[in-house]
Amino acid sequence: MAELIDGKALAKEVRAEVKARAEAFQATHGRPPGLHVVLVGDDPASQVYVRNKERAAHKAGIAGEVHRLPADTSEADLLALIFELNADDGIDGILVQLPLPDHLDDQMVVDAIDPAKDVDGLHPFNAGLLTVGRRGLRPCTPSGCMRMLEQVGCDPKGKRALVLGRSTLVGKPIAMMLLEKHATVTIAHSRTENLGDRVREADIVVAAVGRPNLVKGDWIKEGAVVIDVGINRVDDVAEVKHLYPGSEKRMRRFEKNGSILVGDVDFTRVRPISGAITPVPGGVGPLTVAMLLVNTLTAAKHHLGID
Numbered sequence: 001m002a003e004l005i006d007g008k009a010l011a012k013e014v015r016a017e018v019k020a021r022a023e024a025f026q027a028t029h030g031r032p033p034g035l036h037v038v039l040v041g042d043d044p045a046s047q048v049y050v051r052n053k054e055r056a057a058h059k060a061g062i063a064g065e066v067h068r069l070p071a072d073t074s075e076a077d078l079l080a081l082i083f084e085l086n087a088d089d090g091i092d093g094i095l096v097q098l099p100l101p102d103h104l105d106d107q108m109v110v111d112a113i114d115p116a117k118d119v120d121g122l123h124p125f126n127a128g129l130l131t132v133g134r135r136g137l138r139p140c141t142p143s144g145c146m147r148m149l150e151q152v153g154c155d156p157k158g159k160r161a162l163v164l165g166r167s168t169l170v171g172k173p174i175a176m177m178l179l180e181k182h183a184t185v186t187i188a189h190s191r192t193e194n195l196g197d198r199v200r201e202a203d204i205v206v207a208a209v210g211r212p213n214l215v216k217g218d219w220i221k222e223g224a225v226v227i228d229v230g231i232n233r234v235d236d237v238a239e240v241k242h243l244y245p246g247s248e249k250r251m252r253r254f255e256k257n258g259s260i261l262v263g264d265v266d267f268t269r270v271r272p273i274s275g276a277i278t279p280v281p282g283g284v285g286p287l288t289v290a291m292l293l294v295n296t297l298t299a300a301k302h303h304l305g306i307d
């Protein structure tokens with residue numbers, strides 16, 4: 001049976017490392033690293049994500065504030081806040097929780113963040129640094145995936161890696177990071193033909209699509225490492241029974257919540273063939289928040305001119 005990559009345990013380790021480094025930062029510089037988060041509107045999922053980030057930052061000794069703005073905030077007001085945070089010397093990291101309400105342009109708002117404070121690593125300047133192989137702030141989810149590969153001793157060098165999904169948030173940056181580590185990388189997407197054949201060639205599979213059960217058991221090469229980034233809510237009992245046959249734990253969770261969260265990978269059928277696999281939930285998700293804290297420390301050090 002494949003090794004289960006425990007994202008929760010790994011995230012705990014990373015958070016403890018950050019806490020120690022944040023304490024050392026505070027002792028040396030007389031202030032903690034500072035992260036400010038901007039949340040516009042009342043989308044329930046975004047509220048949960050922001051609360052998790054706020055709590056994790058606080059526990060790790062990172063100071064900061066969440067700016068909660070009403071859903072009808074104008075573009076001018078939002079940009080004015082971002083410029084104010086950009087100019088504030090006590091703030092090292094700025095994160096705008098996406099997606100923004102429909103009347104606001106996500107990309108334009110991300111572009112307004114000072115790239116040196118862009119702890120989500122989504123500013124085009126930081127995307128460019130990653131593409132040319134230079135240091136910079138990198139997106140948190142792909143950084144977490146790389147950390148997971150490291151954790152299971154999977155060196156991408158010379159291996160075939162298949163990334164499903166080509167978003168700027170996950171697919172493209174993880175492909176760049178795997179390439180940097182000398183993998184032979186293929187990016188598959190919605191127009192890719194014979195997807196199963198492409199997956200079968202891969203020693204490393206990263207699925208970031210947003211479709212439950214997309215990656216089938218018979219697509220996986222024996223021993224492949226499978227990182228499942230997808231987060232999908234399934235509220236159909238038949239589908240839950242198909243995905244997790246005989247799993248009382250999942251059924252209990254379904255009965256309690258009316259739905260369960262699943263990844264893009266058919267976990268039950270892929271696990272016996274793979275060498276290592278991440279669960280959903282409890283896989284990539286917790287590491288994403290931990291890597292945000294790492295990025296905040298990195299931004300704080302660069303801000304003060306420390307390597």
Ligand code: NAD
Pocket residue numbers: 141164165166167168169170171188189190191192195208209210211229230231232284285286288
């Ligand atoms: P996105 O919608 O921006 O991109 C999805 C990608 O999948 C697109 O590039 C598209 O071409 C590709 N795609 C669609 N159908 C496909 C198919 N049939 N075969 C192959 N590729 C296909 O999504 P995203 O922001 O990259 O997120 C992807 C998933 O990862 C979502 O489920 C999201 O919730 C999840 N996610 C999780 C975390 C985390 O912390 N765990 C972070 C970010 C995103």
